[in-house]
Amino acid sequence: xxxxxxxxxxxxxxEGQKAKLYCAPIKGHSYVxxxxxxxxxxxxxxxxxxxxxxxDETGMPKERFSAKCLxxxxxxxxxxxxxxxxxxxxxxxxxxxxxxEQYFGPGTRLTVT
Amino acid sequence: KNQVxxxxxxxxxLEGKNCTLQCNYTVSPFSNLRWYKQDTGRGPVSLTIMTFxxxxxxxxxxxxxxxxxxxxxxxxxTASQLxxxxxxxxxxxxxxxxxxxxxxxxxxxxxx
Numbered sequence: 001x002x003x004x005x006x007x008x009x010x011x012x013x014x015e016g017q018k019a020k021l022y023c024a025p026i027k028g029h030s031y032v033x034x035x036x037x038x039x040x041x042x043x044x045x046x047x048x049x050x051x052x053x054x055x056d057e058t059g060m061p062k063e064r065f066s067a068k069c070l071x072x073x074x075x076x077x078x079x080x081x082x083x084x085x086x087x088x089x090x091x092x093x094x095x096x097x098x099x100x101e102q103y104f105g106p107g108t109r110l111t112v113t
Numbered sequence: 114k115n116q117v118x119x120x121x122x123x124x125x126x127l128e129g130k131n132c133t134l135q136c137n138y139t140v141s142p143f144s145n146l147r148w149y150k151q152d153t154g155r156g157p158v159s160l161t162i163m164t165f166x167x168x169x170x171x172x173x174x175x176x177x178x179x180x181x182x183x184x185x186x187x188x189x190x191t192a193s194q195l196x197x198x199x200x201x202x203x204x205x206x207x208x209x210x211x212x213x214x215x216x217x218x219x220x221x222x223x224x225x
Binding site for chain 2: 004033035042043045048056058091093099101102103104105106107
């Protein structure tokens with residue numbers, strides 16, 4: 001597609017439950033990025049992929065967060081045993097090249113209660 | 114630590130007026146600087162991207178400047194419109210890996 005698609009738009013989970021977010025990058029884009037946006041525009045980089053390979057995962061809280069980009073499937077970000085502080089908007093972005101323009105999806109708002 | 118600082122945090126301007134947003138960064142090694150517009154409830158949309166050698170770049174009524182020596186950038190909005198009400202985020206990319214460092218954003222409210 002011509003836009004980055006993210007599902008679901010909203011997700012509510014009780015503390016300790018699992019959350020799974022999906023991202024379909026723009027067709028032809030080989031890089032996918034995940035960001036977490038907390039209050040007041042504080043964006044935090046989580047992880048990036050080049051095709052199905054992890055490119056940079058230095059931002060990932062590895063204990064509970066995991067992500068995948070498998071061929072012919074939407075990319076996914078999974079949070080095991082969610083905590084209250086995981087409440088945020090999670091954005092996915094894709095780009096054609098490593099240093100090229102990143103196009104953002106509309107985000108998934110995760111609320112942990 | 115790589116940082117991007119923006120000022121002001123928020124501003125209110127009257128429709129038709131101009132305004133300038135500031136961005137200071139300490140990201141190194143530097144690859145490029147981007148300004149994004151983020152409407153409420155939406156993902157950021159790119160306005161401009163500037164590399165080390167570019168001093169100014171325009172996109173319609175938006176003009177960005179970059180001083181790579183002082184590590185400062187500005188975004189000037191000319192003849193503001195109500196639709197300019199949004200958050201404007203300065204984002205700096207490191208030279209390796211396209212990792213982005215985001216500023217805290219400036220919330221602009223344009224009033225009629």
